[in-house]
Amino acid sequence: MSEQTAAPMAEPAPLTATPAPAAVPPMPSVPPAAPSPRPPRRVLRAVARWTAAVLVCGVVGAGTAYGITSMERTDVPGLATESDGRWDYPALSLPALPAGSPRPFSEGNTAEVHYADLRDLLLPAPAGATEDKKLKGGWVSTAQFVSEYQEHERAELTQLLADSAPRHVAARGWTVADGTESRIYLLQFNSAAYAQAFFDDTYISSSPGPGIRWPDDLQLDQSWEDGGWVPETRTYAYGESRSGRGRVHQAYIRAGDTVALLVQKQPGKKDAPLIPFRQTLVLQNQLLG
Structure with a gap:
């Protein structure tokens, strides 16, 4: 048997490594905003001017507001409070009583006596008034009253x-700058019963009673409606008409043992305006209450 020579085996071709696929970057959760174009210079200059104007107006407005709020109302043009004709009376307070003495309408003072000095119960004159030389707030005679x-x-x-x-x-008594004259009389009796009797004999509610030395065509002032009186006292006002208008005014106050x-x-x-008369009447009534 002939010897056959074995053919050499071919070397296998070397294996080429397959490259790994490239890693894919993760998707962003929010896509990036596109950069906005830069505004022109003239727009920037306009915005700056308007911003400065707003700041100036704000400063001026704040200063004006502070100036108004720090001023009195009467100092602000257009907001001044116009006077309603009231007179400038001093602050009032009831006079001190003697120790242990009650007020006229207190429980137990059945005679309704004013224990304070009667002169201290007279309304003071308003600011700027000229005092009557005969009626200075002191005692006067019954003849002076009459x-x-x-x-007649x-x-x-x-x-x-x-x-x-x-x-x-x-x-x-006093006179103010416009010529208005005022008189106040206080008559004190021994008790409220005596004062009531004198009042009933002299005056009735629908008529001013005896005529004063100034015009005597006075009528009950129905617009007054006894307004402003102190409880337990009564006031009766009269004028030259039923509305109380006119230049002459008259009133009576009945308060316990005293008639005014x-x-x-x-x-x-x-x-003439009614306000000064009614103001004076209310304040005098309060002093007698």
């Missing part, structure tokens, strides 16, 4: 006062 009435009324009034025997009469007369005249005025 002199406020017309001559005085004899009967004098007799009534003699019968009633008032303990004291105090009075104050208020007369006010505003010369040269056909239809």
